[in-house]
Amino acid sequence: MSDADPADASPATDRDYAEWLDAFADGGGFALVCPDGHGSLPPxxxxxxxxxxxxSREPLDEMGTVETYSVVHVPSPRFADDAPYATAVVDFGPTRLTGIVRDGGADGDAPAVEIGDAVAVDVGERVTDGERLVVFRPAGES
Ligand SMILES: [Zn+2]
Structure with a gap:
């Protein structure tokens, strides 16, 4: 999976992704599913x-399962104020989402997630610059 730089995205692509984040923030997250059942995500x-x-747009569960994750202690400049954090790939059935994990705490510890953990998906803001992004929270935490 490529880590596309938003600066390279066309305005139309930005709009599609912004619309998708809006849908998520409103509790209406969805995946794009082809007739063979392969899942994709906007844009x-x-x-x-x-x-x-x-x-076609298929509703996406609000809960997924952690497939893999890695803790980032030395982030790229765009995430400088977010460290430490974990990036995770989470299985949501027809598709996967990549996002960052937050445990809601402000104690400077990296969030604790394990492969196979259930996480809820949410739309949050990057601390560093306020950009919206996909955030996972361990299930059971408010
Ligand atoms: Zn397909």
Whole structure:
């Protein structure tokens, strides 16, 4: 998975992704699913697996399962004030989401997640510059 720099994105791509984040923030998160059941996420318009352009919006569960994660202690400049944090790939059934994990605490410890943990997905803001991004919270925490 590429770590696309938003500066490289076209305005249309930014709008699609912003709309997707808006939907999530309103509790209406969705994935784009092709007729073969492959899941994608905006701003993608073509199925990454089979090339289908017949993508329909399917509701995305608010809970997913951590597939892999890594704790970042030395972040890129865009995340300078967010460290330490963990990035995680979370399985949401038809698709996966990549985001950062927060435990809601401000004690400077990296969030504790393990592969297989259930996490809730939310839309948060990057501490460093206020950009919106996908945030995972360990299940059971408010
Ligand atoms: Zn497909």
């Amino acid at each position: 993608r318009r073509v199925c990454a697996e089979c090339g289908s352009t017949d993508l």
